[in-house]
Amino acid sequence: MSTLTNLELPAKVVICEVAPRDGFQAENEWIPTEDKIKIIKKLAGTGIQSMEITSFVHPKAIPQLRDAEEVVRQSQDLAGIAFRALVPNVKGAQRAIDVGIKKLKLMLSATDSHSISNANCLTEEAMNGFNPIFELAAKHGVKVGGSISVAFGCPYEGKVPLERLAHIVERYINLGIEEISLADSTGMANPRQVYETLGALKANFPTMTFSMHLHNTRGMALANAFAALEHGITHFDSSIAGLGGCPYAPGATGNIASEDLVHAFSEMGIETGINLEELIKTAKYVKQVIGHDGGSYMLQAGPCSQLHAKPKIQEKLG
């Protein structure tokens, strides 16, 4: 047998739990604030170090997150967790800062069509509106991270040209951004595309920290995460029980499930700092509270380590 070749992968990654924002906002049925807090507290008990806790959007735009302030207030005492909140504009940034959020994540679409449907303006116009958010954040010593929605594929425009992504990254760099979340918001990315795109972006912007926000709409999220790992990406978003959705594919699988991602990483010997057993228990709890999951392999099959009783050889030989 020939010798095994070692694969160079990061030894450790950071996972940001996004169910309280991306997952909850996809639910039509109102989730009571106290249930949201119970879920957040259970998640905090799994060893998760980073969480996107809510989005400070207009309550009429996403009624499910109208309790953003209350959710942040009741979660603040959870030790050891870095919270971030999504903000669409300066008003949202002010609300987030007022309630004590220390890290903001900006919303931006890669394509004009998606930007118009999401933010009612072109991508460039949305970027121009970021300046006051930066001024406000700087005044309060609050960090700001960027994001690019539909970075790998847009439900209106299809594939996003690399030049377009590079232009957006450049604009973010000019604003002083050091971290950008690349979102496959509607699950259109494939592993080869992720690998090639990250290769180009990392070569052109070597100091930028890119993180991956993957949806499993078409079953490619784990493969895409692996393609990113091969490029040394160490920051990933995921959502407990796979909550989260895609308005363009009703009923489709949501974000990559946290328990599936942690399980896959753990099987590959990549440290996440998260207790998988606790995470699966939490996913079960979330499914029970919300009434469904968003496509979770762990909830269906359990982890590889859960071995079954061996067949009785003696009886068979009998």
Ligand code: ZN
């Ligand atoms: Zn998402």
